[in-house]
Amino acid sequence: MPRIRKKTSKRGTTRHRESIKHKISEHRKKTKKQARKDKATGKPVQKKSKKDPGIPNNFPYKDRILAEVEEQRRQAAAERQRRKEEKRAAAAGNGSNDLEKSPTPEDIAVDEKNGQGFDGIMSLRPVSIPQKKDNGNTVKERIPAIPVYPGPSTLRLVVQKADVVLHVVDARDPAAGMSEALVEAAQGKLMVLLNKADTVPRESLIQWLAHLRTSYTVLPFRVSSAFMPSATPFEAPNKKAKPMPKDDALGLAGLWTHLDTLAQMKNGEELVVAVTGVTNTGKSAVINSILGSDVFSIYNMHMAASAKGPSTTTSAQEVVATMPGNDARRVRFIDTPGLEFVRGASSTDQEREMMRARDILLRCRGRIDRLKDPLFAVMHIVARVDTQDLMLAYSLPAFLQGDVTGFLAGVARVNRLIKKGGVLDHAGAARIVLRDWRTGKLMRYSMPAGAPEGMMEGDAPVLGSVKSRKELRSAVEVKLVKMDAGESDTRDIGWDVSWEEEEEEEEEERSRDEDGDEEEEELPGRAAGSEDRPGKRRVSFAVETEKRRRRRVV
Numbered sequence: 001m002p003r004i005r006k007k008t009s010k011r012g013t014t015r016h017r018e019s020i021k022h023k024i025s026e027h028r029k030k031t032k033k034q035a036r037k038d039k040a041t042g043k044p045v046q047k048k049s050k051k052d053p054g055i056p057n058n059f060p061y062k063d064r065i066l067a068e069v070e071e072q073r074r075q076a077a078a079e080r081q082r083r084k085e086e087k088r089a090a091a092a093g094n095g096s097n098d099l100e101k102s103p104t105p106e107d108i109a110v111d112e113k114n115g116q117g118f119d120g121i122m123s124l125r126p127v128s129i130p131q132k133k134d135n136g137n138t139v140k141e142r143i144p145a146i147p148v149y150p151g152p153s154t155l156r157l158v159v160q161k162a163d164v165v166l167h168v169v170d171a172r173d174p175a176a177g178m179s180e181a182l183v184e185a186a187q188g189k190l191m192v193l194l195n196k197a198d199t200v201p202r203e204s205l206i207q208w209l210a211h212l213r214t215s216y217t218v219l220p221f222r223v224s225s226a227f228m229p230s231a232t233p234f235e236a237p238n239k240k241a242k243p244m245p246k247d248d249a250l251g252l253a254g255l256w257t258h259l260d261t262l263a264q265m266k267n268g269e270e271l272v273v274a275v276t277g278v279t280n281t282g283k284s285a286v287i288n289s290i291l292g293s294d295v296f297s298i299y300n301m302h303m304a305a306s307a308k309g310p311s312t313t314t315s316a317q318e319v320v321a322t323m324p325g326n327d328a329r330r331v332r333f334i335d336t337p338g339l340e341f342v343r344g345a346s347s348t349d350q351e352r353e354m355m356r357a358r359d360i361l362l363r364c365r366g367r368i369d370r371l372k373d374p375l376f377a378v379m380h381i382v383a384r385v386d387t388q389d390l391m392l393a394y395s396l397p398a399f400l401q402g403d404v405t406g407f408l409a410g411v412a413r414v415n416r417l418i419k420k421g422g423v424l425d426h427a428g429a430a431r432i433v434l435r436d437w438r439t440g441k442l443m444r445y446s447m448p449a450g451a452p453e454g455m456m457e458g459d460a461p462v463l464g465s466v467k468s469r470k471e472l473r474s475a476v477e478v479k480l481v482k483m484d485a486g487e488s489d490t491r492d493i494g495w496d497v498s499w500e501e502e503e504e505e506e507e508e509e510r511s512r513d514e515d516g517d518e519e520e521e522e523l524p525g526r527a528a529g530s531e532d533r534p535g536k537r538r539v540s541f542a543v544e545t546e547k548r549r550r551r552r553v554v
Helices: 014-039 060-100 105-113 155-161 180-186 204-210 252-264 285-293 349-363 376-382 388-395 404-414 426-439 457-465 471-472 499-514 515-522 532-552
Strands: 165-170 190-195 218-219 271-274 317-323 326-335 442-445 479-483
Touching: 060 349, 155 165, 155 180, 165 180, 165 285, 190 204, 204 218, 204 442, 204 457, 204 471, 218 252, 218 457, 252 271, 252 285, 252 317, 252 326, 252 471, 271 515, 285 317, 285 471, 285 532, 349 376, 376 404, 376 426, 388 404, 388 479, 404 426, 426 442, 471 479
Parallel strands: 165 190, 165 271, 190 218, 271 326, 442 479
Antiparallel strands: 317 326
16 A cells, blocks of 8 residues: 655745845835835825725714715716716707708809819718908907005005005904004094805804994905815816806895995095005905906915015005995095005014914915914914814814824824824924915814904895805815904004005015125125125125235235
C-alpha cells in the first residue's frame, strides 16, 4: 500500500515576508516624496474621502431626516425632468422656426440668378435665412447715464446740508454700527436702514426692528441681486447666464413712502438724503438699488487683498433722482465714505486691541484671514459667540465658555492642522474661522435684550422673504451661530477731516512706497522711508562712501 504524503505547510518563507515589507516601505516613501513635491509646486492634494457612516439607528429623529432627504431627492429629480422638458420644447420650437424660415426653391433660384447662390452643403439641418446687416440708418435706444456730482468735502458739511441722514447698519449686528456722535449731530433727522436683512433669521430681524423703533425710524432693506457680493470668487463669465436683476430690492417701497412724506414738507424743494455708515455696510449698493442702476462702484470682497487698501468710496458723491410716480419731486442722495473714528488718548493697550478686533470684524474688509496675528480677532469671536453654536458649527468636542485655546485646538484637529511633533497649528485654525467669517459661511446673528414684539405693515415683503432660524439651521453650507449684541460706538468722529486731503495723502504714501528705493539711495545715512528696512540704509551708506572715495581720487 503506497504511503500517503504529509500535507505541505502554506507558511511563507522569511525571505518572501521581508520582501513584501520592503516593497510596502518603498511604496510609502515614494508616495510621501511625491506628496511633498506636489505641495511645493501647488498641485491639489487628493485625499481619500471618508465614507458617510449614515444616520445611527438609535437617533430619535432618523425617520424625519430620511423623509427630508427623500423629499429633497424627489424635488431634485422633478427639477431635472422639468429642465429636460424645457430644453426639448425649446429645441422643437427652434426646429419648427427654422423650417418655416428655410428658403424655398424659388428664393434659391433668384439668389443664383443674382450671383448670390451657394453650390455646397452648409448643414444637414435647415437653417434660417441670414438677416440683413444694419446700414447705420437705424437709431439704437440708449439708456442715459445718471450724472454724478462731487459732494461736500467733510462729514460735518454733509450732515449740515442733509434733510435726512440715512444711516445704514448691518442687520447681523445693528447696535455695533450705531454711532452716538452721529446720532447727536443729526438732531432728530436720523433714519436707520437695516441692510443685509436676508443674512439673519426672521426672529432676529423682527426683534431688532421693534427694539430700534423705540428711538428711531427704522426700515428693513435688502439690495438688488445685481449688487450683492459674489458667492464664488473669480467666477468665470458665463455667456448663457442671464444678468442679475437690478430692480428686485426688498424694502424699497417702504423707503420711498417715508421719503415721499418728508419731501411733501419741502414745498417743491429738493430733498437731500445723506447716506452714512461704517465701512462695508452697503451704502453704495443701497443707492444703486434705489436708482436701479450701477451708478457707484461697490465693494468686492474677492478682489480686495488688504484691509488697508482704499475704499470704493473715497469722497462724497451726489446723484439726483426723481420720486416714483411724481417727477416734480426730486431727491438728492449723497454717498459718503465709511465713518472714521478718533482714537481715544486714555485707552490702554488691551482696550485698543479689543477695539481693533471689533473694527476688523465689523467692517470685514480685505483678507482678514491673512492677518499676521489672527488670534486676537478670534478671541473676540469666541468671547461673543455662543459656545454650543460653535461646537455644532465646527463639529467640536465640548470646551469652556471663552476658551480660545480649546476652540482652536478642536478646529485644528478637525481640519488636520498638526505640525511636526504633534503640535497643533492654532494660527491656521484661526485663519479658517476668519475666512468663514469673511465669506459669510459662519452666519451670525444677534438678539437685543428685552425687545418688544411687533411689526409694521410695510415690513411684510421683506420679512416674508427672510428665512426662519429653523430653515437656516437645516441648510448644508451654513454655520448659524448666535452672538451677543454689540454696543453703540462712543468714540468721536473726524468731522472736519477732508476726504480729498486723505485721498491725496494715501496716494502720496503709496507713491512713496513705490519710489522708496530711489529716495533711499539719494539720502545719506538714515533715509525717510528706510525705518523698517535696515538693508536699504546700509545700501545708501555704501553709495555715499563710494561717492566720497571717488571725489578724493579726483
